[in-house]
Structure formats: structure tokens, C-alpha cells
Ligand SMILES: Nc1nc(=O)c2c([nH]1)NC[C@@H]1CN(c3ccc(C(=O)N[C@@H](CCC(=O)O)C(=O)O)cc3)CN21
């Protein structure tokens with residue numbers, strides 16, 4: 237398993253860092269076996285696997301439930317768990333308690349926190365407590381209602397400057413990594429050059445230190461609108477639908493199960509049971 241210092245070393249060597257979300261045992265296992273550098277148990281799980289239309293309903297218990305499953309599937313991959321909606325905006329003490337609970341119950345290596353501003357003292361506090369923190373700026377989905385939806389952020393020079401300043405503050409506060417979501421590629425490049433900690437982009441172009449995508453988007457298992465920044469490396473949804481439809485047909489037409497899929501009792505036992513052949 238890679239460490240926080242190894243991720244910094246990868247940035248210095250211009251070796252790209254790969255990250256993907258995973259929310260359960262098999263997806264984490266696939267990711268680990270594919271050689272991914274880091275797994276994110278994202279609160280996007282609320283939308284992707286729980287069917288909510290935002291990340292707001294996701295709770296600490298949801299994150300722990302899915303985090304534990306992902307951990308079991310990927311015991312040897314650096315695991316980051318998202319702090320869900322709201323909990324970081326309670327007192328620093330309360331947020332620290334939740335972060336400790338998530339780390340201890342999931343066995344994750346780090347937590348991720350959306351925003352700068354009032355999160356800066358929290359990033360300091362968690363880091364001091366020995367909890368590695370990934371910061372998250374640009375489009376922060378937990379604030380989508382305030383940002384006016386899932387929109388690209390930092391499109392004007394003044395907005396971009398604010399994100400750049402916030403990014404530096406997260407680094408100074410002790411964050412070991414920064415996720416930047418849905419920002420212009422020029423800003424992402426400038427930001428990655430200005431920071432010593434690795435930047436991981438999603439919808440931020442190629443000039444960042446690593447990339448993250450949502451597992452289901454990447455394999456084409458998505459059921460929602462596919463954002464412009466996604467590349468689908470497979471389309472498993474139609475494949476799965478076809479398999480299920482064939483199963484339905486075969487059961488209805490008595491094709492499944494065949495002899496190959498059934499168990500047999502010896503003939504003498506059938507005689508004892510119901511008097512022989514039927
Ligand atoms: N399946 C999934 N993939 C994600 O990447 C993802 C989630 N869910 N849920 C949580 C957040 C929400 N995210 C999103 C969702 C939609 C757009 C989107 O549609 N954006 C527009 C850009 C609009 C503009 O031009 O400002 C797009 O067309 O990509 C972006 C990020 C990223 N995260």
C-alpha cells in the first residue's frame with residue numbers, strides 16, 4: 237500500500253496518481269486487482285448506489301457501512317472516506333469525533349473534506365490528531381444548492397484566484413492531497429504548479445497530479461446523466477440488462493435450469509421416499 241509521502245514523491249516524479257471510487261466489496265476488489273493507487277469511498281454513493289438525487293441525505297453510518305465493505309475488498313489499497321454532508325460544519329470537536337469514528341470503524345487511511353474557509357481549522361485539527369486529510373475544492377457537491385447546481389467553478393479570473401488562495405490554505409493547514417472538481421484546465425494546471433501536495437482532478441483536465449472518476453461512470457453502469465468529463469471505458473449496463481432479460485426468457489420457456497444446474501438423489505433413496513420413478 238502506498239503512503240501519503242509516496243503520493244508526494246509521485247507528484248515530484250511527474251508520475252500520475254490513479255484514484256477511483258468504490259462503494260462495496262466487489263468494486264473495491266476489482267479496483268485493487270486493476271492496480272489502482274487509491275480508492276475513494278465517495279459520498280457520491282448516495283446518488284450512484286442509493287438512488288438519491290444529491291449527496292445530502294448520506295449519513296456517517298452510510299459512509300461507515302460502505303467503507304467497511306470497500307476495505308474488505310481492498311485490504312492493500314490506500315482508502316479515503318468522504319466526510320458526509322453537514323458533519324464538518326458542527327463544532328470542530330464534533331467533526332473530529334465523526335472523523336475518528338469513520339477511521340476506526342472503516343479502517344480507512346484518510347478522510348476527505350469539501351471546502352476551505354471554516355474547514356481550515358478543522359484540517360489543522362484532524363492532521364494534528366493523526367488523521368490524514370484530503371481537501372476538495374471547485375465543485376463541492378455538498379454545496380450544490382448554494383452553488384446553483386453541479387456547475388463548473390472558477391471560470392472567471394476572480395473566482396479562479398479565490399480557489400487558488402483556498403488551495404494554498406488547505407496545503408498550509410496540513411492537507412496531504414487536494415481533489416479539484418469541475419474547474420477549467422488552465423486553473424487546474426496553475427494550481428497544481430503552485431502546490432507541493434498532489435492534486436487529483438475530476439473534470440479538471442490533464443495537468444493535475446492524478447485523476448479520479450466514479451466507478452459506475454467509468455464502467456458504464458451509470459443510471460444518471462453522464463457528466464462531460466467522464467470517459468466510459470466499458471458499457472456494462474446493457475450487458476447486464478441483456479443477461480437478466482435472457483434469464484427471464486429462459487425461466488419462462490423452461491430452458492433454465494437444465495440438468496447441469498440441478499442436484500440428483502440416488503434411485504434407491506427415491507424409492508424409499510415416494511416408491512420409485514415418477
Ligand atoms: N455518477 C456520478 N458521477 C460523479 O462524478 C458525481 C456524482 N455521481 N455525484 C456527486 C458528484 C456530482 N458530480 C457532477 C454531476 C453532474 C455534473 C454535470 O453535469 N456538469 C455539467 C457541467 C455544467 C456546466 O457547464 O457548468 C456537465 O455537462 O458536465 C458535474 C458533476 C460529480 N459527482
Ligand SMILES: CC(C)C(=O)C(=O)O
Nearest residue numbers: 257278279280415438
Ligand atoms: C467525485 C469525487 C471526488 C467525490 O467526492 C465522490 O465521489 O463523492
Ligand SMILES: [Mg+2]
Nearest residue numbers: 278279280318
Ligand atoms: Mg464526495
